[in-house]
Amino acid sequence: MTVLDDIVAGVREDLAERQARVALDDLKARCARVPDAKPVVQGFRSGGVRIIAEVKRKSPSKGELADIPDPALLAGEYEAGGAFAISVLTEQRRFGGTLADLDAVRQAVDAPLLRKDFIVSSYQLWEARAHGADLALLIVAALEQNALVSLIERAESIGLTPLVEAHDAEEVRRAVDAGARVIGVNARSLKTLEVDTSLFARLAPLIPDECVKVAESGISGAHDVIELAREGADAVLVGETLVKGKDPRSAVADLVAAGAHPALKQPRP
Numbered sequence: 256m257t258v259l260d261d262i263v264a265g266v267r268e269d270l271a272e273r274q275a276r277v278a279l280d281d282l283k284a285r286c287a288r289v290p291d292a293k294p295v296v297q298g299f300r301s302g303g304v305r306i307i308a309e310v311k312r313k314s315p316s317k318g319e320l321a322d323i324p325d326p327a328l329l330a331g332e333y334e335a336g337g338a339f340a341i342s343v344l345t346e347q348r349r350f351g352g353t354l355a356d357l358d359a360v361r362q363a364v365d366a367p368l369l370r371k372d373f374i375v376s377s378y379q380l381w382e383a384r385a386h387g388a389d390l391a392l393l394i395v396a397a398l399e400q401n402a403l404v405s406l407i408e409r410a411e412s413i414g415l416t417p418l419v420e421a422h423d424a425e426e427v428r429r430a431v432d433a434g435a436r437v438i439g440v441n442a443r444s445l446k447t448l449e450v451d452t453s454l455f456a457r458l459a460p461l462i463p464d465e466c467v468k469v470a471e472s473g474i475s476g477a478h479d480v481i482e483l484a485r486e487g488a489d490a491v492l493v494g495e496t497l498v499k500g501k502d503p504r505s506a507v508a509d510l511v512a513a514g515a516h517p518a519l520k521q522p523r524p
């Protein structure tokens with residue numbers, strides 16, 4: 256069993272418990288009461304390299320990372336530093352996150368919110384929307400192709416932008432075939448937890464230019480943002496570096512500044 260299999264098994268158990276507690280119709284009713292999801296694709300394409308700043312307490316690869324008693328406060332600092340979007344890990348067992356974190360962050364910031372979880376059911380997409388998310392992560396390695404296609408379609412039908420994550424050439428091909436418009440290359444293998452910082456450079460050319468290209472994981476500072484921008488990244492997703500630093504606002508601002516040089520990223524139609 257890989258780490259990913261183990262995480263997904265726990266996610267399915269927790270999901271079954273929530274499904275028994277909250278009816279899908281109630282979630283849908285809640286979705287009807289929240290403001291519409293923000294469109295993000297054009298925002299990713301314009302401006303400099305966009306920073307997606309993550310609220311991440313712990314992880315299978317690193318254990319405890321940061322206490323984060325108030326995720327809304329942290330997200331507010333990220334937004335003040337210029338983050339384009341905030342990623343909120345909502346998986347509880349391995350990452351210490353909850354949907355309540357998503358609610359709290361939604362109340363605190365206007366920036367688009369990504370529900371970062373291990374989504375295997377459309378129920379989780381309705382949850383994401385009901386709790387204020389604008390984007391939802393879909394991990395190719397966790398899904399059969401027909402499930403990936405139907406989750407992308409369901410996400411888009413309820414206004415969510417799916418960020419479809421790949422880790423090798425075959426997964427990029429599957430993401431493109433499934434109709435993904437925002438594709439992330441995760442430098443971290445979710446099977447071995449190893450981080451390969453050269454992966455984005457190898458896989459980005461396989462992603463069509465019409466798609467938004469996001470580099471995820473293992474980003475430790477401005478130098479990485481500059482390199483990933485040169486390799487074609489429209490956005491970078493950063494967790495550990497930001498939650499472990501002393502000043503998240505200025506840490507984000509440094510990354511934003513690094514990605515803002517006009518020679519690094521040309522605005523695209």
Ligand SMILES: O=C(O)c1ccccc1NCC(=O)[C@H](O)[C@H](O)COP(=O)(O)O
Pocket residue numbers: 258309311314315316317441443445448471472473474492493494495496
């Ligand atoms: O972070 C992990 O250890 C991990 C293990 C297994 C599945 C997913 C995992 N992380 C999720 C992420 O993709 C990262 O939180 C995100 O890309 C930020 O990465 P980093 O900047 O390296 O914290």
